[in-house]
Amino acid sequence: xxxxxxxxxxxxxxxxxxxxxxxxxxxxxxxxxxxxxxxxxxxxxxxxxxxxxxxxxxxxxxxxxxxxxxxxxxxxxxxxxxxxxxxxxxxxxxxxxxxxxxxxxxxxxxxxxxxxxxxxxxxxxxxxxxxxxxxxxxxxxxxxxxxx
Numbered sequence: 119x120x121x122x123x124x125x126x127x128x129x130x131x132x133x134x135x136x137x138x139x140x141x142x143x144x145x146x147x148x149x150x151x152x153x154x155x156x157x158x159x160x161x162x163x164x165x166x167x168x169x170x171x172x173x174x175x176x177x178x179x180x181x182x183x184x185x186x187x188x189x190x191x192x193x194x195x196x197x198x199x200x201x202x203x204x205x206x207x208x209x210x211x212x213x214x215x216x217x218x219x220x221x222x223x224x225x226x227x228x229x230x231x232x233x234x235x236x237x238x239x240x241x242x243x244x245x246x247x248x249x250x251x252x253x254x255x256x257x258x259x260x261x262x263x264x265x266x
Contacts, residue, residue, distance in 0.1 A: 175189075184232040220235070
């Protein structure tokens, strides 16, 4: 599916959503991409939805909602798999690699240790401090990288 949309054919709102995602404004990204997704046709519709689902998953993660984060991250990854390696000038392969790393870490940690994953991502929930005895591997937020 990597032969479809090009930079010129995607609306400015898509690039606004990309910017919001990369600035970790996941709720705003959801609103922006949802408006596009509702009106879009395939193959862009499924592409928008996949990114939107990952954004909502990361929003849920920020609220310590392990179940919501895991479910939506998995759904977003599954929707975006067919768009690799590059679609609409976005490095989908890199985005999925980064997102899958977070999903795997979340699944291994389980719902009772969501705060550990949050700490690995640099999100420190005020009401839940992780004990200093754990050595944490650093995780990076996925980003939507433009190519070309």
